[in-house]
Amino acid sequence: MTMLEVKNLHVSVGDREILKGLTLTVKPGEVAAIMGPNGTGKSTLSYVISGREGYEINEGEVLLDGENILDLEPHERAAKGVFLAFQYPVEIPGVGTMTFLKAAMNAQRRARGEEELATPDFMKCVKDASAKLGVSQEMLKRPLNSGFSGGEKKRMDILQMALLQPRLGILDETDSGLDIDALRVVSEGVNSLRAPDRAFLVITHYQRLLDYIKPDTVHVMAQGIIQRSGGPELALELEKHGYQDYLSEEAA
Amino acid sequence: MAALKETVSVVESIDVDAYKYGFSTDIESEKAPKGLNEDIVRYISAKKNEPAWLTQWRLDAYKRWLTMTEPNWARVHYPSVDYQDLYYYAAPKSTPGPKSLDDVDPELLRTYEKLGIPLREQEILAGVETRRVAVDAVFDSVSVATTFKEELGRAGVIFCPISEAVQTHPELVKKYLGSVVPVTDNFYATLNSAVFSDGSFVYIPKGVRCPMELSTYFRINEQKTGQFERTLIIADEGSYVSYLEGCTAPKRDENQLHAAVVELVALDDAEIKYSTVQNWYPGDSEGRGGIYNFVTKRGDCRGRNSHISWTQVETGSAITWKYPSCILRGEGSQGEFYSIAVSNGYQQVDSGTKMLHLGKNTKSRIISKGISAGRSQNTYRGQVSAHRKADGARNFTQCDSLLIGQDCGAHTVPYIESKNPSAQFEHEATTSKISEDQLFYAMQRGLPAEEATALIVNGFVRDVLQQLPMEFAVEAQKLISISLEGSVG
Ligand SMILES: Nc1ncnc2c1ncn2[C@@H]1O[C@H](COP(=O)(O)OP(=O)(O)OP(=O)(O)O)[C@@H](O)[C@H]1O
Ligand SMILES: [Mg+2]
Numbered sequence: 001m002t003m004l005e006v007k008n009l010h011v012s013v014g015d016r017e018i019l020k021g022l023t024l025t026v027k028p029g030e031v032a033a034i035m036g037p038n039g040t041g042k043s044t045l046s047y048v049i050s051g052r053e054g055y056e057i058n059e060g061e062v063l064l065d066g067e068n069i070l071d072l073e074p075h076e077r078a079a080k081g082v083f084l085a086f087q088y089p090v091e092i093p094g095v096g097t098m099t100f101l102k103a104a105m106n107a108q109r110r111a112r113g114e115e116e117l118a119t120p121d122f123m124k125c126v127k128d129a130s131a132k133l134g135v136s137q138e139m140l141k142r143p144l145n146s147g148f149s150g151g152e153k154k155r156m157d158i159l160q161m162a163l164l165q166p167r168l169g170i171l172d173e174t175d176s177g178l179d180i181d182a183l184r185v186v187s188e189g190v191n192s193l194r195a196p197d198r199a200f201l202v203i204t205h206y207q208r209l210l211d212y213i214k215p216d217t218v219h220v221m222a223q224g225i226i227q228r229s230g231g232p233e234l235a236l237e238l239e240k241h242g243y244q245d246y247l248s249e250e251a252a
Numbered sequence: 253m254a255a256l257k258e259t260v261s262v263v264e265s266i267d268v269d270a271y272k273y274g275f276s277t278d279i280e281s282e283k284a285p286k287g288l289n290e291d292i293v294r295y296i297s298a299k300k301n302e303p304a305w306l307t308q309w310r311l312d313a314y315k316r317w318l319t320m321t322e323p324n325w326a327r328v329h330y331p332s333v334d335y336q337d338l339y340y341y342a343a344p345k346s347t348p349g350p351k352s353l354d355d356v357d358p359e360l361l362r363t364y365e366k367l368g369i370p371l372r373e374q375e376i377l378a379g380v381e382t383r384r385v386a387v388d389a390v391f392d393s394v395s396v397a398t399t400f401k402e403e404l405g406r407a408g409v410i411f412c413p414i415s416e417a418v419q420t421h422p423e424l425v426k427k428y429l430g431s432v433v434p435v436t437d438n439f440y441a442t443l444n445s446a447v448f449s450d451g452s453f454v455y456i457p458k459g460v461r462c463p464m465e466l467s468t469y470f471r472i473n474e475q476k477t478g479q480f481e482r483t484l485i486i487a488d489e490g491s492y493v494s495y496l497e498g499c500t501a502p503k504r505d506e507n508q509l510h511a512a513v514v515e516l517v518a519l520d521d522a523e524i525k526y527s528t529v530q531n532w533y534p535g536d537s538e539g540r541g542g543i544y545n546f547v548t549k550r551g552d553c554r555g556r557n558s559h560i561s562w563t564q565v566e567t568g569s570a571i572t573w574k575y576p577s578c579i580l581r582g583e584g585s586q587g588e589f590y591s592i593a594v595s596n597g598y599q600q601v602d603s604g605t606k607m608l609h610l611g612k613n614t615k616s617r618i619i620s621k622g623i624s625a626g627r628s629q630n631t632y633r634g635q636v637s638a639h640r641k642a643d644g645a646r647n648f649t650q651c652d653s654l655l656i657g658q659d660c661g662a663h664t665v666p667y668i669e670s671k672n673p674s675a676q677f678e679h680e681a682t683t684s685k686i687s688e689d690q691l692f693y694a695m696q697r698g699l700p701a702e703e704a705t706a707l708i709v710n711g712f713v714r715d716v717l718q719q720l721p722m723e724f725a726v727e728a729q730k731l732i733s734i735s736l737e738g739s740v741g
Contacts, residue, residue: 051695051696053692074696075696078697079698084696086693089693090689092690092693092707092708093711094711094712095707095711100694100707103703104694104698107698143711164697164698
């Protein structure tokens with residue numbers, strides 16, 4: 001059984017091909033790390049899985065629980081359990097954080113034919129989750145991400161993940177911008193969400209994050225494809241030698 | 253770009269069926285003959301049983317109007333109005349000044365019920381602790397009902413149709429009518445002075461805080477009938493009043509003219525909050541029909557430390573030409589203007605404000621949010637000026653425009669003029685599109701495109717919505733979603 005299956009994915013923006021036949025599988029319960037040089041297409045992959053516009057899919061499939069999701073709108077994929085913690089979370093001025101969280105949770109519940117959350121239940125969910133992640137009440141009162149520091153935005157994204165309880169959580173460089181304490185708190189938050197029926201795709205540049213969120217598999221991505229897959233030891237190897245092997249191989 | 257495009261096309265395709273107040277009421281009415289001349293002016297005045305001075309006032313205005321031409325400086329385009337092809341007076345036949353709600357034609361009561369406007373006091377009293385609002389309902393040219401008059405009367409507040417105030421409080425009307433918007437002010441105001449039909453009159457006595465919100469609901473029903481209402485609000489020393497105005501009209505293929513005048517007077521330490529939700533019929537998706545809304549609204553902060561604040565949510569009308577303004581005459585007086593103007597389809601909005609700083613240490617604040625979609629054009633036009641004597645005058649203006657789609661336009665035309673070196677004026681303006689980043693972010697969290705758009709738009713107008721009384725803010729929020737989305741509601 002696989003949860004996420006990316007098969008021979010070719011994606012271009014304009015006339016430039018970015019993903020060049022990428023294949024990747026992630027099993028339920030698995031934490032898969034993706035590492036790779038800047039500009040390789042890691043964020044592109046996360047956007048294509050979650051359904052952002054502007055990418056031309058030339059070939060290949062993305063299956064979630066065996067179903068091709070490439071024709072679904074982003075909100076439909078979200079309701080099926082795809083969650084993306086953004087490399088750069090977006091500010092939405094004037095929209096109260098609580099308003100946004102409630103609208104999102106209820107939209108997903110509606111899409112799945114579930115009943116909407118009553119306000120007291122919603123408040124309780126948010127209170128519990130925010131306490132765990134060290135998100136202050138003051139932050140919850142502000143418009144979504146407006147004027148939040150880089151680290152605060154990352155925390156807010158993880159809070160949303162905790163509330164939305166996705167099947168597949170994609171974390172795009174969630175560690176960047178986090179201070180040492182925040183890194184620990186956020187990692188603990190992610191770890192507590194690990195579950196047999198939930199998988200994570202963790203995009204990062206640094207072993208440091210993987211010390212906290214221990215991956216089951218590590219994939220090296222370069223020049224638009226997965227070049228090599230292995231266990232946690234692969235990340236340590238990269239830390240020592242960098243990506244030059246993968247880059248020169250391609251150039252040769 | 254599927255989602256964004258889809259949102260845009262949804263937005264473009266709407267407003268025809270979205271306008272839910274588009275029904276008309278089948279009721280017999282009494283009309284003046286078509287067209288405008290001295291006899292019509294006399295006819296209207298006679299219908300209202302007016303004293304000679306007022307008849308003369310109207311006639312003078314009419315003569316003046318004949319010498320004037322329509323202003324053409326606004327960024328709005330429309331075929332010229334044939335002023336002889338209109339009715340200037342229409343009244344539901346059965347109501348020659350109803351004494352109580354029981355005398356009001358049931359058809360009319362049903363109309364206001366359908367519009368969601370409470371005319372029955374007891375309904376509200378029976379409810380659990382809802383906030384009470386006194387209502388004056390104006391149907392075409394006459395006021396058909398005013399609620400809570402007795403209770404207000406005990407507080408000394410006068411709230412009645414202006415035609416009634418002319419009879420019962422002529423000294424107040426004579427003293428203040430035309431004292432803020434002079435008869436000669438502009439083409440439409442002068443026309444209104446000649447033919448105004450009804451509207452509300454409010455007087456809050458010294459030191460009284462009006463015990464409830466006052467509101468007037470205007471409804472144009474008859475075809476080919478202009479509506480020329482006139483509202484006059486006087487807040488005497490140290491008093492306070494919050495007043496709400498709402499407007500709707502049936503869907504008609506022809507354009508209808510609405511040329512109102514609103515005058516506010518705030519004496520020493522008095523405060524008037526005036527809120528409008530303007531939802532006249534905007535016309536269909538081809539740009540057919542809709543109200544021409546040419547309105548003159550002005551407040552005079554006549555007393556020391558007086559305070560007038562205008563809040564408007566403009567979603568309707570084919571053409572809006574409207575600049576609620578403040579004359580900051582009293583020392584230390586304050587004027588505010590908060591506006592949300594939504595345009596869609598072929599709507600044209602040219603709206604804004606004037607803050608005229610005449611007195612010392614006067615302050616003003618302008619927050620304008622324009623949202624344009626479809627093929628509409630949305631212009632903010634504002635003037636801030638400081639007189640020679642206006643030492644320490646201060647203004648802050650913020651003007652934000654949001655564009656949805658490719659075929660609409662947003663324009664900002666600020667005039668700033670200072671004859672006093674100590675005046676401090678600040679102006680900020682932004683124009684933005686709903687960003688694809690924001691839309692994707694919200695959709696990734698599970699919100700469908702339309703809901704995401706509505707949420708982002710509501711965020712954009714939040715500063716202004718917060719200025720509205722609670723229930724009105726909720727109404728306004730819904731209205732904005734409806735104006736923009738068509739499928740919601
Ligand atoms: N919308 C776009 N238009 C043009 N080029 C794009 C677009 N999106 C991505 N690219 C290009 O595609 C390549 C991959 O970008 P992507 O953001 O996926 O890289 P990344 O692996 O996430 O890099 P980083 O580690 O720096 O975050 C880059 O060269 C980028 O410039
Ligand atoms: Mg990236």
